[in-house]
Amino acid sequence: MENETDKRIAVLIDADNVSDKYISFIFDEISNYGTPTYKRIYGDWTTTHNTAWKKVLLNYSIAPIQQYSYTKGKNATDSALIIDAMDILYSGNVDGFCIVSSDSDFTRLAARLREAGMFVIGMGEQKTPAPFIAACEKFKYLEVLASSTENVQEPSSESAPEEKTGRRTSMATRFQVTRAIKAIVNDISDDDGWAFLGAVGNVLNKRYPDFDSRNYGYSKLSQFIGSLNQFDIDIRPSGNPHVKHTYIRLRAGRKK
Secondary structure: OOOHHHEEEEEEEEOOOOOHHHHHHHHHHHOOOEEEEEEEEEEOOOOOOOHHHHHHHOOOOOEEEEOOOOOOOOOHHHHHHHHHHHHHHHHOOOOEEEEEOOOHHHHHHHHHHHHOOOEEEEEEOOOOOHHHHHHOOEEEEHHHHHHHOOOOOOOOOOOOHHHHHOOOOOOOOHHHHHHHHHHHHHHHOOOOOOEEHHHHHHHHHHHOOOOOHHHHOOOOHHHHHHHHOOEEEEEEEOOOOOOEEEEEEEOOOOOO
């Protein structure tokens, strides 16, 4: 099986719906999953709206795709991105796609790419509609990616980001995630109740494509699990002295 970090990824950016201030965080995150082989950004470059983007394109070797707005109120940029995505899919040269947009118009595209067996990661702001998030295999909030580089340590409070700021977001609450983790552990655990944390994380991401421990202020899933105070954690050696496996189980006395 191909290593997850060896994936060839086509990065397609909707300039109309994403700010250039996130560019470094976008490519830093993509590097966790693979290598960007296609890097394209779509917009009308004859207008002043995308002026800020022009300054960063050369630094990241992103190819700007010109798309005129033929009709007022119609987003021609979306159509151009979708057509290119399908052309790239049929070329057979990539293992996955990263669609950077906060626009729900790409929901069907994400679903179609996954039907074709592609790995699909979405990136957008917290205003991104839920259907697009659910259509992706993974989804990352750009605000969280940007803030995680400044807040890599565990917070003093266990509050989720929306609890600290008072803003409502589409992210699952800590209660919802905790309930999901309990159910997953119950489903995949061994006879002693232990479940491999990596497997738990994989299933959790399928249920909540936008789940990321950094959404809640923790740099690692194990740290987030520990903050819940509802699970026992067991770190076990593996055949490799440099690698250890983490297992969790519901703490005695906790309801499943």
